[in-house]
Amino acid sequence: MFGAIAMAEHVEDIGQDGFDAYIKAHPKVVVDCWAAWCGPCRMMGPIIDKLAMDHSGKVAFAKLNVDENQKLAQTHRIMAIPTLLFFKDGKVVDQIVGLVPKEEIEEVIRKKL
Numbered sequence: 001m002f003g004a005i006a007m008a009e010h011v012e013d014i015g016q017d018g019f020d021a022y023i024k025a026h027p028k029v030v031v032d033c034w035a036a037w038c039g040p041c042r043m044m045g046p047i048i049d050k051l052a053m054d055h056s057g058k059v060a061f062a063k064l065n066v067d068e069n070q071k072l073a074q075t076h077r078i079m080a081i082p083t084l085l086f087f088k089d090g091k092v093v094d095q096i097v098g099l100v101p102k103e104e105i106e107e108v109i110r111k112k113l
Contacts, residue, residue, distance in 0.1 A: 010052035012062045015069050026060035028113040029087040030105070033078045035067045040099040041082045047102045051109070059113055088113050 014022050014031070023029055032048045034041035052061035066073040066081055076085060076092070086094040086108055093112045096105065 010056050010061060011049060012060070014062045014064055016072055019064070019069075019072055022060070022062060023087050023090055026087075027089055028059045028109075029085075030059060030061050030109065030113075031085040031087065032061070032063045033066050033073065033076070033081055033083040033085065034063060035065060035081055037067075038081050043099055044082045047105065051102065051105060055109065059109060084108075086112050 011032075012022065023031075030048070030051070032041075032044060034044070048061060048063070051059075055061070064072060066078055080097050082097075082099060084096040084105065085092055086096075094108050096108060
């Protein structure tokens with residue numbers, strides 16, 4: 001499929017219907033907000049996949065396509081992508097906007113989740 005981003009088995013593709021349930025079901029969640037046309041989003045994909053494997057069983061990872069879920073993008077004030085949202089116990093505790101190194105994401109996970 002053109003433009004699709006392959007996801008590791010540890011990363012869930014979530015949308016409007018399952019978003020709230022996913023956040024409630026996992027105490028620690030990182031949501032990667034992306035779009036198929038976004039080059040930096042495609043570059044972030046392998047970083048998220050690696051983090052999801054490294055933190056398997058401790059932190060849940062999900063991808064949210066902002067083009068397909070514009071209401072959620074508006075709700076969470078996603079103005080640029082990629083944006084990572086960090087949820088702890090159902091609440092956003094931090095976010096990172098833009099393509100960043102794996103180590104920067106690890107630091108937020110360590111400090112905030």
